[in-house]
Amino acid sequence: MAETRVHDRTAAGPRADDVFQFWxxxxxxxxxxxxxRFGQDAANExxxxxxxxxxxxxxxxxxRSNPVTRDGLTPDELAGHVAAALRLMGTGTMSEVTQQVLDEDSFETVVSKSFALRMLRAAGTLDGYDCPCLELRAGWFEGLRVDVEDSCVECQRTGGEVCRFRAELRRAPESL
Known part of the structure; x- marks a missing residue:
């Protein structure tokens, strides 16, 4: 009897895409x-x-590995830290996200493809889902220890072409 060989993709270790998607x-x-078990409101909360x-x-x-300089922090630097946090939570194949500096105090994040929304749509639960995007971003800003006014400008779940977020650094008033 001939031995059947099965290609084991995990022999060299799992790919990051696979790990993230399983999680x-x-x-x-x-x-x-x-x-x-408990309803839409409880699930969203x-x-x-x-x-x-x-x-x-x-x-x-x-x-811990990439200190954030709070004094003189630019929107470009903050956007870079947000992009790094996003990479730690998923891969580039799961979502398409860009960051753009708007002015000396703010930047915009645009999500044109969302893994989460695609999965919710496939599960048939997109209608009652409340996107936790602002809570996600608030967690990032708290972890980075920066004070930001963040808002959702456009949302794909509610009919927008993309998800668009605007973050503005809150700066301490300069002493005279």
Whole structure:
């Protein structure tokens, strides 16, 4: 009898894409379970709390190796730290995100492809879902220990072409 060989992709270790997608699959099943047992409001509330917690921890972890200079921090530098935190939570194939500096105090983040929204749409639960994007970003800013006014300008879930966020650095008033 001839030996059958199966190509084992995991022999060299899992790819980051696979690990992230399995973890996000866990997150989706968890959300669906809370939704089914306790309702949409509870699922959205607990999801937002969990996302903020994880984002804060991810950003704080990032800061240990990549210190954030708060005095004189530019929007470009802050956008770079946000991009790094995002990379720690997923891969470039899961979402398409760009950052653009708007002026000396603000930058914009544009999400043109979202893994989370694609999965929610496939599960049939997109309609009642409250995006925790601002909580996610608030967690990043807390973990980076920066004071930011952040807002959602446009959202794909509610009919926007992209998800667009505007972050403005709050600066301490200069002493006279």
């Amino acid at each position: 996000w699959l866990h997150d989706a099943r968890w959300y669906q379970g809370v939704l089914k 607990i999801n937002a709390e969990a996302v903020k917690f994880v984002a804060r921890r991810v950003a704080a972890w990032h800061v």
